[in-house]
Amino acid sequence: MRMDQSGGQSAADIVNSSSEEELRRMLREYGEERAARAIARAILQERARGPIVTTTMLAKIIERSVRRPARHQRPRIHAATQTFQALRIAVNQELQHLALFLREGYTLLRPGGRMVVLAYHSLEDRLVKAAFRRWASACICPPQLQICACDWEPQVRVLTPKPLTPTSQEVMDNTRARSARLRVVERCEGGGG
Numbered sequence: 001m002r003m004d005q006s007g008g009q010s011a012a013d014i015v016n017s018s019s020e021e022e023l024r025r026m027l028r029e030y031g032e033e034r035a036a037r038a039i040a041r042a043i044l045q046e047r048a049r050g051p052i053v054t055t056t057m058l059a060k061i062i063e064r065s066v067r068r069p070a071r072h073q074r075p076r077i078h079a080a081t082q083t084f085q086a087l088r089i090a091v092n093q094e095l096q097h098l099a100l101f102l103r104e105g106y107t108l109l110r111p112g113g114r115m116v117v118l119a120y121h122s123l124e125d126r127l128v129k130a131a132f133r134r135w136a137s138a139c140i141c142p143p144q145l146q147i148c149a150c151d152w153e154p155q156v157r158v159l160t161p162k163p164l165t166p167t168s169q170e171v172m173d174n175t176r177a178r179s180a181r182l183r184v185v186e187r188c189e190g191g192g193g
Helices: 011-017 020-031 036-049 055-068 081-091 093-106 121-134 168-173 175-177
Strands: 114-119 156-157 181-187
Touching: 011 020, 011 036, 011 081, 020 036, 020 081, 020 168, 036 055, 055 081, 081 093, 093 114, 093 121, 114 121, 121 156, 121 181
Parallel strands: none
Antiparallel strands: 114 181, 156 181
16 A cells, blocks of 8 residues: 555554554544444454454455445445555555645646646545635635735636536546546736746
């Protein structure tokens, strides 16, 4: 799951060394997993017998711990999908890297230049939406200030007030596209660059 194989913590390291609370927080925060508590407990119980060494082993642990009735499951989404998402995000520090870029990513654009961001889950999309909204706002002062003191000018114009989503045909052609959200901004002419 590591994008950079040369170092850092692996998914196996996280699964085999994190506390129940750390696992639960990670699953809830990064995977938006409702059954985070049950999955974290099941992982710790299995770890007591020995390390969890394969993704298949982890997936089976999750399947046993979640036991959702068939009518409540989303079609064609495996019970371990959100857990694996959470692990991938944690291992690669994806949200931290995205947030770092989104602080001043608009400065990479020339006036009239466009930035297109394709997010594949709601956590990414929320960060992108908030950054684009901030970049396009007329004032970035804290709400409690009654008079603007920031001298901020809009840096971009949002071209997609609502994200573009895949068509049903695109999802049929590629099921991984089902959660994609595309947002676009354009650098303002006076924005420098």
